[in-house]
Amino acid sequence: MSIMSYTGGTVVAMAGDECVCIASDLRIGEQMTTVATDQKKVHKVSDKVYVGLAGFQSDARTVLEKIMFRKNLYELRENRRIKPQVLSEMISNLAYQHRFGSYFTEPLVAGLDDTNKPYICCMDTIGCVSSPRDFVAIGTGQHYLLGVCENYWRENMKPDELFEATAQSILSCLERDAASGWGAVVYTITKDKVNVATIKTRMD
């Protein structure tokens, strides 16, 4: 079994019309054993910028601390809020600095920039960014998610439609992915508020 699926976990993000949705499962395991059932893989970085870290969660914690450190330094030095584009570049740099001994975590960034344009991106363990306009998925349920999202994503979805599409996608994925599950958390980021919803899935 690969180190990337040792703890399990899935993160997905979808872009809509002046809104983005980012969702993750809540399980952490040690291969087949479930260890915790309340661990979000999505973290708040700034008001409208969130980061998801799938893969080996021990590394994900370390990477999150490094991301927060660099982001805080940026905001102090520049005296302005970080944009999701800048954050993804920053994480990509951080990941590539460890090119020959990488952190076993795949980062995902979702957020709105200062014009409220949605931005989503995901990268591999060494920081190769891909930033499509529709949706991104990382983690053990990636294959399940890409198939479902392909069918549910539509152009210019409003926040409630976007939430429904994201929630249905991750729910369908968790039904089949044994390494993720135990509920899901969905963040809907709009220009004036962030809505957090915890959804029940099958609990096994």
Added chain:
Amino acid sequence: MACFNGITASADATNQMHSFKQAMREVSAKPDWLSARHIERQRWNPYSMEGGSTCAISGDNFAIVASDTRMTANDINILTRDAEKIQVLNDSIILTTSGFYGDVLQLTKVLQSRLHKYRFDYRADMSVDLCAELLSRNLYYRRFFPYYTGAILAGIDEHGKGAVFSYDPIGCIERLGYSASGAAEPMIIPFLDCQIGHVTLDEGYEKPALTMERAISLMKDSFRGAAEREISTGDKIHLVIAEAGKPIVQKFLPLRED
């Protein structure tokens, strides 16, 4: 001076260690007791994967089966754009298989000849339930050199109801409402879970009935979604529709060709 000697000594030891490891690697890759023929035989692999995906959905009085028609080598070389993975075995049985195409052809041939013999012996077509069991046994017969295929058997059973049977390569059988197999299986299955199985819907909500029109459009959607992301799936959808009391209909629909 002592320090200098220390460095030479350690460099010497490192070199020795390197050559020792090199020798170990060589001897474990090519031990004396293995002839060239042995080594070649170990490397040879009787299986290959030609990609592609298949899917089947059953309803109250129908069963629909679909597959793509692409055949690939090493997932990226397209060998042909019209390889058929669905076989209509008789008026009520459809077999669809993906995986190693050589085994797909052989398995189809074996099943066809068994059905032919059944027709000769009993003067009647085999029912889908019987054929399902027959296929399972044929697969398990090759337990230690399996047909490398994910088979799905679909059709109309003796009560006029739609039936879908799903198999693993060694004949583990399960009757399901819908099933998918092949390269895009992980992309198609959760979508059908959501739309047909309604697993994401809480109790007490109204669940839309599965009509044949809905099943066909879901089938098209799942293949279009799969062809978007999965490189060994594409070119055409081969759609086979079986409805109770009606002849089997076959259609080809366009799909992405890149």
